[in-house]
Amino acid sequence: MSLKTRGIFNKLFTFCCSSSVVLLAAVLIIILAPMMYTGCTAVIFRGTHEFRAMQLELFDRGDPQQIQQEEERLQELRQPIYDMLSHFERGIATEQLVDQAKDIYRDYGDKLRYDNVPRDVYLSKRRQAREIRNLLSDAYETTDKTEALEYLDEVDSHELKPDFADTKIAQLFEMADEYREIVNTVDLDRRDEYLTALDEVKEALRRLFGPRPGAERAHLAMNRYGSTRWDQVQKNLDVLLYAQKWVQEEPGQPAVKKSVSRAEEQFAGTTLEPLFAMVENDIEKLTQPKPTFYWQYFIDDSTPGYFFGGVGPEILGTILITLGAMLFATPLGIISAWYLVEYGKDGHVVRIIRSCVNTLAGVPSIVFGLFGLAFFLMFLFPRIGLSSEPSILAGSLTLGLLVLPVIIRASEEAIRSVPQTYKEASLALGAGEFRTFLTVTLPAALPGILTGIILSLSRAAGETAPVLFIAAIASGPKPGSIFDPTRLLSYGSYVIATGDRIAMRVPHKQYGMVMTLILLVLLLNIVAIVVRSKMARKLRGY
């Protein structure tokens, strides 16, 4: 081959190498960047007033006075919206009105009986009142406008109206007047349609601004507040402003999605129509979004189901269990490696052990989980007087076993690469085998061993399957000791992705947890790398 072609090949090879590195980096960025970006929105976002109210109530953070003032100002702004809604509701949710009329009539009857009026007066008044009630109910129930108005007129012109002036029945006349006004603005034929749409509107409003003022306090924190973040505000605003309709355009073809403006189509011409423009134009005023840096995400506890709050206990649990695994696996790994290198001559036994270690490295992690359950929890712990309930200790031991092969392989290579002359020098000075290993071989091999530890740290922190049965819980108190189970970042991400429907409403929490796990692993790695480079420098005698 001529020198020239060789040169070209060399260049081609260099190009391939560097481009593959670039490609790897790009893939990493493409996968990690969106995840990290979405994850960051768990910490940095535009928080609304609802967020600040939630923080104050659940975590005792923020200035109570300021938040109270903001609350009052917002209530004032939101009140017209609720008034409009209540007014419209009175014309639509007629079942409630019929019930109300019945209640009024019953109260009136009771009162008459207690008042001890003559029997014939009692009977006639009661009959009249019943008549009025029935007319009003008929007016409420009919969907024909003229018919309804006729009934209302009949109520209004009732001969005994003045007689009832100071009684409960007067309220029935008031209700009739109110309803007359509504009938004139609402298309009664579409009442059922309005009713379902109204439920959607009410739900969207609740998700935006929280429960209506005066409503009972919700039992769960997730129902107590409206949209705490600007992205949620936008999502819920969209639901409020537009309904979805699926229309089939051609037979045999799938239907097509159509957005229907509630203001322009669903509620056009009703008294509710101005509500939508009002909310849309003033949404920033109504929610008060402000840039928020929620660093407490990393220390806060969360409400069950991860709806509000942070990942504090998960971080603590992950660190504890990972360090525990390392405490268990590192000494064991180094000693095994030492044996394999120094004492196990290249015989059959060593070869079998080595291939066993390699096989162990390839065993699926769920097998380790089941092994941990069967061996530690069911077999070993009860026999040495520990409880057979899930615990950090059991998780650490199992994860330790999981990463052991990696540590053994790395340590073996590191110990083997220590020059024979070091050892010979030490032995010649009269040091024993053990002393030589501890003071000469091990320090020289440490940087290599640390590489193995770094690799296994990340693995231990991220594994879900082994801890599924033996250490992890989905919710519970912070661990008090290593004999308690704990929440974990890895298992938490799994729990949040499966099971509960609220995960669909808080995607940022899901990504936030993944981001935290990545950051934590990165942090542990950086610490280990710094320690390693310091050690290496020391060894070189700087």
Place this chain on the structure above:
Amino acid sequence: MKLTKTLRNSWLVLVAAIMISCPAMAAEEPIDIDGSTTVGPIADAFKEAFEDIHPDASLTIKKTGSGDGAAALVADRTDIAMMSRFMKPKEFKTAVDKGIYPVAHVVAMDGVCVVVHPSNTIDELTSDQVKAIYKGEITNWKELGGPDMKIVPVSRDTASGTYETFHKLVMKKEKMDSGVEYVNSNPQAHARVSKTQGAIAYVGLGFLDRKVKALEIDGVTPTRRTIAKGLYPVSRPLYLFTNGYPKLGSLVHAFCTFHLSEEGQEIIESKGFVPLTDY
């Protein structure tokens, strides 16, 4: 030499740090709850409200699946097992052999709703048609009077209680076609259907929203009312199992009867399940 010393010291510091961060065991023994991912949200929500009422109570919840919940109760690893199906005779037998007597508390009802993409023009199917779809006998929506789309049947994994309900009530214990996709949670089934035009899947009642369309089965729409009354054909109760009836007045007893309180019922409803009272 110096290096090993610093090394040894750093280990000591580490061990000490872990010991310090782990003070003595908490005085109150927590109630352990383990089992179904479907019942999990109810337990989560109950925990939140329950700890307000009983400040000294502490609960730990694990969601591993109905089968594991039963196994944990049988092995006495948990106080309460959440299950979205009833215990199998075999599980009962091993439990009784070990001196554990499972008692069921029905906390709520749930419907297994058959859902399709909202663009699908089909509104109603019979359970035989659904069965035929999952057996691979019907492969295009055209055959059912819908648009010309290939059917993508999606099922839950065979370990889930939801699968077992569907398998028993709709499939009549017949095998599904090999072309059926398996996903291992309700949110995943929901996501698959909301993103795939031809897909069909089944999810719990709480997962119905405007991104998917629930079908009428045998002429019955899945709603709270039809499920509570048992009209909807694919409904099931959700259980908590305890070892024997819990000691009256104990926290476990309070937890297992929490669903009877008005508060408990409201929570069940707000979590998308059907409370047992039919008022």
